[in-house]
Structures are given as C-alpha cells and as structure tokens.
Amino acid sequence: MSERRKLIYILLAFLAAYFLPIQWPRFQGSVFEALALVRWYAREHVLLCLVPAFFIAGAVSVFVSQASVLKYFGASANKVLAYGVASVSGSILAVCSCTVLPLFSGIYTRGAGLGPAITFLYSGPAINVLAIILTARVLGPEMGIARAVGAVLFSVIIGLLMHFFFLKEELSRANRGEVAMGEDEDVARPLWKDGLYFFSMVAALVFLNWGAPQTESGIWADIYRAKWVVSAFFLMAVACMLIRWFKKEELSEWVEASWGFAKQILPLLLVGVLAAGLLLGRPGQEGLIPSEWVSRLVGGNSLWANLFASVLGAFMYFATLTEVPILEGLMGAGMGKGPALALLLAGPALSLPNMLVINQVIGPRKTLVFCTLVVVMATLSGILYGSVF
Secondary structure, three states, X not given: OOHHHHHXXXXXXXXXXXXXXXXXXXXXXXXXXXXXHHHHHHHHHHHHHHHHHHHHHHHHHHHOOHHHHHHHHOOOOOHHXXXXXXXXXXXXXXXXXXXXXXXXXXXXXXXXXXXXXXXHHHHHHHOOHHHHHHHHHHHOHHHXXXXXXXXXXXXXXXXXXXXXXXXXXXXXXXXXXXXXXXXXXXXXXOHHHHHHXXXXXHHHHHHHOOOOOOOOOOHHHHHHHOXXXXXXXXXXXXXXXXXXXXXXXXXXXXXXXXXXXXXXXXXXXXXXXXXXXXXHOOOOOOOOOOHXXXXXXXXXXXXXXXXXXXXXXXXXXXXXXXXXXHHHHHHHXXXXXXXXXXXXXXXXXXXXXXXXXXXXXXXXXXXXXXHHHHHHHHHHHHHHXXXXX
16 A cells, blocks of 8 residues: 555544534434444344354355365356256245355355356345245235245346356356366265255254244244244254264364354444444434435335335345335335335345445455346336336
C-alpha cells in the first residue's frame, strides 16, 4: 500500500470520527440495534448453525474425494444430475444465507463447478420446506407456491448463467481438476460409512435448528418437541463413528480444515451483521433507514417498487423462517404482493454478510454477477406475480 493511500485512509477515519453524530437519537438507536443484532446472531446462530456447518464443510474438504466431487458436480459433470441435486438441497437443509456459506465454500474449493455450486448456494436457504409451508399458511397458498416454484427455477437458471458467463475460467479450472482426478486417492473407508457419517452430521444440523411451528399440534410440532432428543442421537452417532472408523491423523486434519473455514468466514459474517443492524435494525425495530421509507417505497407493483424490494432483501439479513412475519408486517403497512414475492426470492438467499464471504470464495466479479442476477430475476418475478395477483 502506497504512503498516499495510507494518508487518505487515515484522513477518512479521522473525519468519520470527528463528525460522528453521536448526539442524534436515531444514530444512538441504530448503534444499539447493530450491537443487539450481533448479540442475537451470536446467541442464536453461531453455536447451533455455524459451528456444525464449519465441521461439515471441513469434513467435505477432507473426507470427500476430489474425484467424486468432480464426477458429480464438476464443470464437465452430467448437468441434469449436478443441477438437479443442487437445486433441491434446500428442501433438506433448513439453513439461512450465512449457514450455507461454509458448505458452499467446502464443495467449491473441493472442485465443484461454479454453476452447481451457485445453484446449491441459492437453493440452500431459499428452498426450505418449513419456510414455504409457513409462507403458504400466513401469506396465502399462491404466495407459497410462487415462492417454491420461483426458488427452484431461480437456483438452476442462475447457476447455468454463472457457468456460461465464466465458461472460459470454468473450463480452465475443470482441466486442472481432471489432472488432480487422475491421481490415485487412497480409500480409507467404504462409501456407505462416509455416507452415514455425513448424513448424521447433516441430520444433527437440521434438527438442532428446527423452528417452532405456529400451532402446538401436528407432525411439525411433534418433531419440534423431540428435536433435542433426535439431535443428541445423531450427535452421539457421529461421535461413535469418529471413534471407530477414523484415524487420529484424519481427525486432526478435519479439525484444522474446519478451523480454516471458521477463520475465513466468521469475522466477515459478524462485520456484515453489524452493518445490517446499523442500517436496517432488527425485525420490527429501526435502524438508520426509517421503516416508513421502506413501506412507502414498496407499495404497488411498479418496476421501482419491485427493484427496491429485491435490493432491500438482498442486503437485509433474514434468519430462517423470520422473513414470513416480517413480510406480513410490511404487507399490512401497504407493501404490494409483487414486491413481497421479490423480497422473498432475494432475501433468504442473500444478505450483506453473505456477500462479503462469497466475495472471499469466488472473487468480486463473480459475486457482483451473482448478486445482480438474483436481484434482476427477483424483480422480474415480482412484476409478473403482481400483475397476475
């Protein structure tokens, strides 16, 4: 870094500190909201969501053979299989836009093609069975169906577009991967053992984060009441497998890989959550941007209203299932149905913390194109839906 650039950064930091509007009530409230959101995120998502996701990502990078990843998800893999599996992954993983990041980073760095990896990245938080059911119950069946269909189509279309936009880079990456795939890899365990191990870890992640249903009766409520018992069963199963099937050297490599993902992702997530809380506040609370501005800008079904809803959803952080009550409040304040769907399609899959981490994994150009595709497609879908309903 040049001395002139250092001087500019120092001057900017000084001016920001000098003119800090600490006397403004809204600024004071926004700072509180930012800290409160970070505390809530640390309490509700780090231990039960991110930590298991880091260990799963570390396991993918260590125990899943690169040849297998390239065969099923590489740039030259069967497109129907690769995109089909990636597009429905969210129906199993009830994760938010941040929890999916270690998993995305794991399969991408292991050799998955950009297209299938991006499809997985979008579908993970977007195609959540519980969230879609809750959407249909609270916002109407047509909204739930539109969200489900739109999310599946979005994940595949965006993944394919990303693949073709960066086809030259993908082909070069695939060639490098094919060289690596030609090398012999020692198979430490039968495939069914690794499959059972990964299934148990994913099951533990899903049940640890099983949200409370609206009603106290029914199968979803029964599963919620049993979530801790079921989670403990799968965690104990994982522990038994690690003791019986894995070598000490493998476990050390697994922990090291998991720690690598945590170092890369967690600081960026916390910075992003802090910024999102400062600007938009927590759900139902005020940040620097007044909520009445948002309600006024997303009324009707204009291009601007849908575009603003898509951009707002892309930057705002939604925990799993929280987007539905937020949308219910906004629609009650005058938000149109088209912008509501646009926010539903852009919001759960993207967030400011999410963007910061994606940038570290695939670079700024690919991140910008991915985010732009999500916003554009969400906007167009909102206009179409709003004109019909």
